[in-house]
Amino acid sequence: MELIELSEGRARFILRGVSPAFANAIRRACMAEVPSLAIDEISIYDNTSVLFDEQLSLRLGLVSIKADDLGLFSVPEECDCGGAGCPGCQVGMTLSAEGPCTVHSKDLRFGDAGVKVAFEKIPIAILGEGEKLMLEGTVTLNRGTVHTKWQAGTQCGYKNLPEIQIGEGCDGCEKCVEVCPRDVLVMGEGGGKPLVTDPTSCSICKLCVGECEVGAIKVVPIEDVFVMKIDTDGSISAKDLVEGAAAEVKRRASSLSQQLSGLA
Ligand code: SF4
Ligand code: SF4
Ligand SMILES: [Zn+2]
Structure with missing residues (x-):
């Protein structure tokens, strides 16, 4: 290399x-195959913007989110909690804004100080006078095979x-x-x-x-x-992404080798 x-x-x-x-x-x-963070589920309490709830959800899902130490998180199904939701596999997120203003990705608030958006200036919605957004949700770790919002590459x-x-x-x-x-x-x-x-x-x-x-x-x-x-979406560094990908290929090759030797 x-x-x-x-x-x-x-x-x-x-x-x-x-x-x-x-x-x-x-x-x-x-x-x-390399896990990254993304907003998974959201509950919308108030949305009087011109955007439908579904459009808002889609935009939020595509916001790149990074962590100071991604190794602290597990994919829900692989977490000790079995996917029920705990600090090891889930981070809370809220968004609250009232117009007139443009809501950007930097306005998202996370329940873990080590979790933040990769890019602060992604526009989410333009709110007119008196229009409101109020929602909360969860950020989880997962792979691009599950949904493209977790596709770090x-x-x-x-x-x-x-x-x-x-x-x-x-x-x-x-x-x-x-x-x-x-x-x-x-x-x-x-x-x-x-x-x-x-x-x-x-x-x-x-x-x-x-x-x-x-x-x-x-x-x-x-x-x-x-x-x-x-190229990455900013949720993970290019170095970590390539290292993670190489480790995944190695893990699969070892698994295949083990299974084949079991057949012999
Ligand atoms: S195009 Fe002209 S300069 Fe280029 S390799 Fe051919 S002969 Fe040489
Ligand atoms: S980019 Fe195309 S034109 Fe340029 S050297 Fe390569 S093959 Fe030739
Ligand atoms: Zn968990």
């Missing part, structure tokens, strides 16, 4: 010597790393440089053949290949090398 970029919300890295199935397993686990994808070869037949016409939409190719100081800047940015569109009249450029995907790009 070779890290290209790591920020709170994004990880880009190269995986070498793996199959497409393995790269896809990591991607899928990032999308749906948003844009998760992979592609083969390409090998870009420029042969001796190149006459330096620059056409491939001009056509490349990602600026992967540049001409060197003294002219000559184009240089490859960053092959991880190449989308393997092969526009450069089509433009080269002398057939001097080749873009060949390397079959067992993948560029992974993982």
